[in-house]
Amino acid sequence: MTLRDLRYKLDKKEIGAVELTQEYLQKIKERDGVIKSYITVCQDGAIAQAKAAQTVIDAGNSKPLTGIPLSVKDNICTEGVRTTCASRMLEDFVPPYNATAIEKLNAENYVMLGKTNMDEFAMGGSSQTSYFGGPKNPYSIDRVTGGSSGGAAAAVAAGFCAAALGSDTGGSVRQPSAFCGVTGLKPTYGAVSRWGLIAFASSLDQIGVVANNAFDTGYILNTIHGYDENDATSSAAAKGGYTKLVGSDISKLRIGVPKEFLDGSSDEVKAAVLKAADFYKSLGCEIIECSLPSLEYAVSAYYLISSAEAASNLSRFDGIKYGSRSGLGEDFNELIKNSRREGFGDEVKRRIMLGNYALCSGYYDAYYNNARRIRTQIRKEYAAIFEKCDVILTPTAPTTAYKIGCQENDPVKMYLADICTVTVNIAGLPAISTTCGYDLDGMPIGMSLTGKAFDERTIIAVCDRFEKDFERKECMR
Amino acid sequence: MFDPNRTAHLAELSKLEFTDEELLKMTKDMTDIIALMDKVCDFNPEIKPYTLDSVDYDDLRGDTYKESYPNSEILKNAKNTKNDSFVVPKVV
Numbered sequence: 001m002t003l004r005d006l007r008y009k010l011d012k013k014e015i016g017a018v019e020l021t022q023e024y025l026q027k028i029k030e031r032d033g034v035i036k037s038y039i040t041v042c043q044d045g046a047i048a049q050a051k052a053a054q055t056v057i058d059a060g061n062s063k064p065l066t067g068i069p070l071s072v073k074d075n076i077c078t079e080g081v082r083t084t085c086a087s088r089m090l091e092d093f094v095p096p097y098n099a100t101a102i103e104k105l106n107a108e109n110y111v112m113l114g115k116t117n118m119d120e121f122a123m124g125g126s127s128q129t130s131y132f133g134g135p136k137n138p139y140s141i142d143r144v145t146g147g148s149s150g151g152a153a154a155a156v157a158a159g160f161c162a163a164a165l166g167s168d169t170g171g172s173v174r175q176p177s178a179f180c181g182v183t184g185l186k187p188t189y190g191a192v193s194r195w196g197l198i199a200f201a202s203s204l205d206q207i208g209v210v211a212n213n214a215f216d217t218g219y220i221l222n223t224i225h226g227y228d229e230n231d232a233t234s235s236a237a238a239k240g241g242y243t244k245l246v247g248s249d250i251s252k253l254r255i256g257v258p259k260e261f262l263d264g265s266s267d268e269v270k271a272a273v274l275k276a277a278d279f280y281k282s283l284g285c286e287i288i289e290c291s292l293p294s295l296e297y298a299v300s301a302y303y304l305i306s307s308a309e310a311a312s313n314l315s316r317f318d319g320i321k322y323g324s325r326s327g328l329g330e331d332f333n334e335l336i337k338n339s340r341r342e343g344f345g346d347e348v349k350r351r352i353m354l355g356n357y358a359l360c361s362g363y364y365d366a367y368y369n370n371a372r373r374i375r376t377q378i379r380k381e382y383a384a385i386f387e388k389c390d391v392i393l394t395p396t397a398p399t400t401a402y403k404i405g406c407q408e409n410d411p412v413k414m415y416l417a418d419i420c421t422v423t424v425n426i427a428g429l430p431a432i433s434t435t436c437g438y439d440l441d442g443m444p445i446g447m448s449l450t451g452k453a454f455d456e457r458t459i460i461a462v463c464d465r466f467e468k469d470f471e472r473k474e475c476m477r
Numbered sequence: 478m479f480d481p482n483r484t485a486h487l488a489e490l491s492k493l494e495f496t497d498e499e500l501l502k503m504t505k506d507m508t509d510i511i512a513l514m515d516k517v518c519d520f521n522p523e524i525k526p527y528t529l530d531s532v533d534y535d536d537l538r539g540d541t542y543k544e545s546y547p548n549s550e551i552l553k554n555a556k557n558t559k560n561d562s563f564v565v566p567k568v569v
Contacts, residue, residue, distance in 0.1 A: 096550040203529050229538045233529065300516040311491065318492075320563050325556040332568050337494040349493055350506055353484075356491045357511070370517040372526030379527065412509045 003068060003162060003216045010057055010067045017057060017067030021050035021111050024069045028113065028160045036135045037145075037155035039074045040082050041114040053109040063108035065223055070105070071161040073152050074115040075122055076207065077196035078102055081112070085198050086130035087120045089323040089343030099196020100231070101165060101207050101224040108223055113161050117151030120345045121314065122172055122200045124148050125417055128408045129347045136404070137180055138475040139443055143401040144408075146176030152210045153180035157475050163211040163220055169200050170302055171396075171421025173208035174433035178396035178446020181435045181475060183463065185209045185217035188453045189428030190235035192221070193228030199313040201306035202233075204425040214432060214463035218242030221456060237454045245461035251284030253462065256389030260295040261420055265398040272437030272445040273395050276466060280393070283465070290385045290392070295423060297374045302422035303415055304358045304371035310348075311355025317343060350411055375426050382427045386452050391462050395420050396433040396446030420448065430456045432463045435472055442473065479507045 009015045025043060032038055046069065053067035072078060075085045077095035079102075084090045098106065105112075119129040127150025128134035135151045137143040138158040145154045149166030153176035156164050166173040168186035177184025185208050192207040199205060207224065209217040222243065227236040257277055262270050281287050317323035319339025326342050329335030344352070358367040385392060397420055407413045424431045429450055436447040447466075451459040484504040488495055495503055548561045557564040 093554055096546050096553070232532045232537065297517055297520060300514050303510075304514055304517065315492070319556075320565055321555070329566060332566050333492075335566050336492050340492055341494045344493075349491075349503070350510065352491045352493065353487050353503065353507060354510055354514070357487055357507070358514070360487075360490075366518050367514060369526050370520045370522075372528075373520050373522070373524040374517060375527035376524050377521070411506055412513050415510075415513065 002213060003065075003211070003219045006068060006162060007062070007064060011062055017050040017054040017111065018047060020067065021046050021069050021113070024113055024161060031158065032160055034136065034141060035138055035154050035158055035160070036133055037117055037151040037158065037160055038071065038114040039084055039086065039117050039132050039151070042081060042112055045081065046111050046113050049109070049111045053111060056109045064219060065105060065108040065110040067109065067111060069111040069113050069162050071113050071116045071152060071155045071164040072102065073118055073149050073164070073166045075118060075167055075198045076102060076165055077198065078112065078115065081115065083115065083198070084131070085121050086118045086132060087343065087345065087348070088131045089317050091131070091324055095196070097196065100193035100228045102196065104224050116149070116155055116164060119148035119150070119347070121198070121310070121348050122148040122167055122169055123310065123347050123351050125171070125175055125414055126408050127151060127176065128404065129345055131345060134404065137401050139181060139401070140441070142403055143443065144179065144404050146179030146397070146401060148172040148176070149210060150176045153177050153182055153184065156180070156182045156210050156212060163209060163216050165224075166208050166210050167197055168206050168208045168425065169204045169306060170418050170425050173210060174421050174431060174446070174448055175397050175418070177210050177433045178435070178444065179401035181444030181472060183211050183214050183217055183432065183434045183467070185221065185432045185456070185460070186424060186430060187221060187225065187456055188238065188430040189425075190233050191225050191238035191430070191454065191456070193226070193231040193234045195228055195230035201309035202313065203309060204306055206425070213467050214434060214460045215243055215246055217432060218246070218456065218460040235454070239454070242456050242460055245457045246464045248461055250462055250465050253390045254286045254288055254388065255280050256288045256290040256385050256392045258290050258292045258295070258385070258392065258394060260292055261394040264419055265395045268437070268439045269395045269398060269400070269445050273393065273447045276436040276447050277393055279466060279469065288389055290389060292378070292381050292385065292423065294374060294377045294381055295419070298378060298423045298426065299415055299419055301371040301374035301378070302418065302426060303354065304367050305375065307351045307355035308358045308368050309355070311352045311359065314348070314352055319343065347411070378423050379427045382423070382429060391459055392450040394448050394450065396448045397421070400439045400441075400443035400445055424450055429453055430459060432459045434463050434467055436466070436470065438473060479504045479511065
């Protein structure tokens with residue numbers, strides 16, 4: 001069922017907003033103890049919002065998301081609702097304001113079921129760095145959900161919300177969506193305001209959507225997109241109408257398949273993505289082999305840029321103005337150091353250390369500036385591909401979800417696993433991930449469709465066309 | 478190659494602190510991570526480093542006064558406050 005179908009049922013009074021919300025809350029209560037997709041469940045708040053939504057529906061004034069129960073990643077500020085970033089540092093932080101995306105959802109009287117689990121400060125690809133304990137994959141609870149929006153993806157997959165807001169700095173919406181067998185959209189940089197999204201790497205961060213299908217991602221983006229005077233990097237080029245092309249003829253499209261992405265992927269992933277390419281070919285699309293030669297530099301460049309920005313953004317957490325305060329520390333510096341030592345987890349500390357190393361005067365040019373040169377080059381290579389193609393097809397991740405505990409303690413291995421997603425953030429492009437197959441263990445395989453800047457509507461339509469013919473396997477719903 | 482002294486110096490710059498055991502672990506992690514980052518060092522120096530180009534500096538919002546949040550709201554998240562201010566350890 002799509003969100004549009006839910007909208008229809010709510011408007012036709014086939015189901016009430018309160019009843020619908022209670023159904024989700026009940027599922028969360030019964031089963032999220034195992035999955036741990038939520039950090040905070042807003043039992044009372046959700047019911048109150050649902051009652052308000054029902055009043056709007058009864059008055060015949062419903063908007064697309066009125067009464068629709070969603071979850072929100074715990075790095076997006078929600079007024080009066082604890083927003084932890086899955087960190088001890090923000091364990092008790094209650095924002096005095098809403099992120100712009102939340103304001104836009106509130107204007108339609110949506111229902112927020114709760115705040116979802118994630119990697120601490122969105123730094124990770126497994127969600128296992130969460131201070132509250134990592135979520136588990138609904139397809140197999142001994143596997144990771146992916147990350148950093150692992151709670152969002154697990155909640156959608158398990159049926160604990162109708163859809164979810166996540167955030168994507170290097171693949172954090174798309175990769176967990178791939179691992180949990182759902183659909184994840186990372187919009188163009190600037191399409192959704194970052195105001196109220198707790199900053200990780202400001203030139204790469206973007207709020208995105210996790211949903212059951214491509215249509216729903218566009219349905220929500222229709223509400224949350226747009227220029228915001230509180231975010232100078234948001235763009236008026238984001239025009240809406242993201243579901244407009246769904247159902248249109250895509251047979252004339254040219255789909256590029258860059259060989260470098262397939263070379264580094266497992267055989268099962270490669271076979272599933274090539275099968276998807278064959279599907280599009282059978283529709284009449286032209287499949288074009290293309291190349292992104294600088295992919296080999298992408299992971300290093302991404303980690304240097306994102307960590308440099310993270311080191312700067314996270315310097316505000318001093319235990320005085322921001323973040324939890326240590327009880328130890330006789331002087332000013334000691335207090336700050338102890339607060340940061342106690343408040344941040346290992347991965348966050350590694351990123352801060354790497355970022356500050358890359359920004360040191362002796363290393364700045366060799367590391368940070370070269371990473372920025374690679375960023376220029378990757379953007380050029382994408383532009384060259386888009387002269388010949390309309391959409392680019394790649395795997396979302398080189399493997400399927402791995403077992404919990406198997407690689408989280410090896411940072412280099414974890415970083416290298418981001419190879420398929422980081423270039424999209426580096427280039428600021430939109431991309432959507434959907435399930436295109438299952439491995440021998442039944443774990444979902446994800447493929448990504450990347451589009452031209454601000455052309456979300458094309459990738460949503462191309463993704464939707466695949467989903468119409470692909471049969472998804474249910475997980476533990 | 479990282480050694481514990483360099484890690485400790487970087488930790489000082491980062492306002493972080495590690496126990497001896499943590500310092501050794503961080504030194505090993507940083508050595509491995511920097512080895513991966515070294516990949517960028519031989520990249521073509523002729524290419525111009527990227528600068529975010531999406532901000533239109535001719536169309537920034539006006540420099541106009543707007544009521545902010547009341548101090549009491551902002552200070553709600555602080556652990557130690559007095560007289561509408563953050564309390565810090567004695568500096569001088």
